[in-house]
Amino acid sequence: MKRYPRAAVILVGLAGATVAGMGISSLRGILAPTLLTLVLTICAAPVRDWLPARGVPRGIATPTIVLVVFGVLAAFVYAIVIALAQFLAMLPTYSDQFAQIGEGVARWLGSAGIGQAQIQAIVAGIDPRNIVATVAGALGGVAALTGALVIVLTMMILMAADSAYARVIFGQLREVNPDFIAAITQYTSNVRRYMVVTTLLGIVQGTLNTIALAFLGVPSALLWGMLSFLCSFIPNVGYFIALIPPLFFGFLVGGWSTAVVVLVVYAVINAVVQSIVQPRVVGQAVSLSQTVTLFSVLFWAVIMGPIGAILAVPLTLLAKAVLMDADPRARRWQPAVGPTAETRALLSAEVEQERADRKAARTATEPAPPPLKG
Template identity: 50%
Template sequence: MWWTRRRSKTEAEKAEAADEAAATEATAAAATHVSQHRNAFILLGLAGGAVTAFGIAAIGGIFAPVFFALILTICVHPLRIALEKRGVPRGLATGSVIAAVTLLLIAFGYAVLVAFTQFAELLPQFKDQIVAWGQSAADWLSSIGINADELHDIASSFDPSSLIGFLGGLVGGLTGWVSILVIVFTMLLLMAMDAGFVPTLLQQQYPVRPLVAVSLVSYGSNVRRYMVVTTVLGLAQGLINWIALLIIGVPGAFIWGLLAFVCSFIPNIGYFIAIIPPIIFGGLVGGWPMVIAVIVVYGVINGIIQSVIQPRVVGKAVNLSQTITFFSVLFWAVVIGPIGAILAIPLTLLVRLLLVDTNPAMAWVRPMLGELDETKAIMAKFDADAKAARKARRAGQPAVNPDAAAAD
């Protein structure tokens, strides 16, 4: 009967309302439960991060070369895959990978040795100019009211040749060349042998932990793309700087070209580090005209390579905001030394892999870290709506709400 149907409908509505109320209460209770200890969890996370940072700093002499060997292994892994696809035995492919990395490191070490030798020969030639420049700087400070007596004493007693021993001791103290080379080559050998099992291991892990397997593959490809592209563009940048400085007439052009290549791995601040020495020696030789020429040349080369070419080639390999990138350089340089500034991006991507990419609950953090595709689309829509509203106001027409129009 009709009253029976009406009664059944009323009871169903009441049951649905009760279910919605229960779901709302459960959600509120869950939110209350989570928020009760939220601050404590944040403090525990910060404390754990601080302890981890201090721990990494304590073993920085081991951690840095091991991670560097890992990055080298990731970068040359496609060579192994290509050789194995062509039927090369796995052992021979491993030996080829190790030989390729060894040759690259030897070539870079030889370039550093040549640059250091040239620098040792260059400094004594400009001893008088450097001392005169220091005294003129002290005179200028005195002219603006700064007491520069101590600066005068330092400038008069400064011996540029003493920098050679200082730099040699600094390089030896920071890196410990012998021990680092032993660690790097040993880890390269072991990681190269273990890398042959990585594709199969990822296939085994995918059915159990698909997000972890996908994130690991993505990390390897992103780090490889970033490091390879940065290396190639850094070589081009160093070569162009070398040729340009030779044409301009700046002393030690090869040294500053190699420095530009190394500093190309340091985001944001590497350019400012690389430009200081050629400015100084260019100013000693040619004065302000040569200083301006060096600044213009470096600015054009750096602007084209690092601001135009590199972002387009690297693409989405590094989804990190500029603020996080700059902070990561400072942070890792403090934690593990100068090599931390060079490996800042791979290290930060590793932290992101462990804390965000492999945790489905942390997906909401990604836009804050630098994945801004959706954010840019929303901003573009807002800009288009604002532009349409401005046009409507100038035309004397009422502004149209796109959301309301879509609803109609």
């Protein structure tokens, strides 16, 4: 078998990945709701199997689960739309504060030697009217959201119906390619655990942030709480995205003291929920390094927009399962993507050995106790 130069293989692989990324990006209007539906279907699968085991007919259990999941998703989407509409209507009432901030920014930029044209362009972005236009454009129309929800509902019904054959199809494919089926099975388990845990912790995080912001008098506290919930699915950078709006409006209504309190509250809640609780509960379900996780957020956000950022971890795990976990020859590269169980065991052993070496060194340098008299 002819072996091609490694550089040629890498370049061809990068070219193929670029073409695939451009193709996915051009179809984001279809793929984003479809992949969201796939993740929701994977998460709801245990409940759909649990109800028939308790005597509920499958013909009733499946439509019930589909309608409940879709109802919660649609209610959340339209709750964000309503809260955002109220926020946009309230925004012009802070025109004076925005003007004062714009003047302060202009003076500071002028003292730093920035040209007048650049200063005017930057200050214009602080105008509430421009913020309204930007947010409304990023949100899109209600018709576009409704169309995406229709796709989600349709795909959810079809996926739930097709899932009845999934076990039989997987059984047949296991005889042909057992590694692929094992990788996909592990993927569904890991994604389900990650999404369920992140959802529950995101609800707790959003609720605590909403209560704290409402107590501090920050406007649109419910909207920022829902934003915090959404951003809990975006690793590394989601915290900062969720922090900026309440921090800014906290400064508007209460000055630096309120802004500092908002910063402290968000930092404490984020540190406890996402840095302490979530890693312990999720465990090894997300075997991705921090660098790969951040890159995946940026990559999928560019390819598929906000949904891509929210689904960055599930999508990256899916690509890893198909391209790496399902191929025995490619599994040797798993430690480059994230720590495996073997990697964690080796690291733990090295840490224990370093502790033992430091203890032995301290013992060797300590003076010997004086001899006992008598």
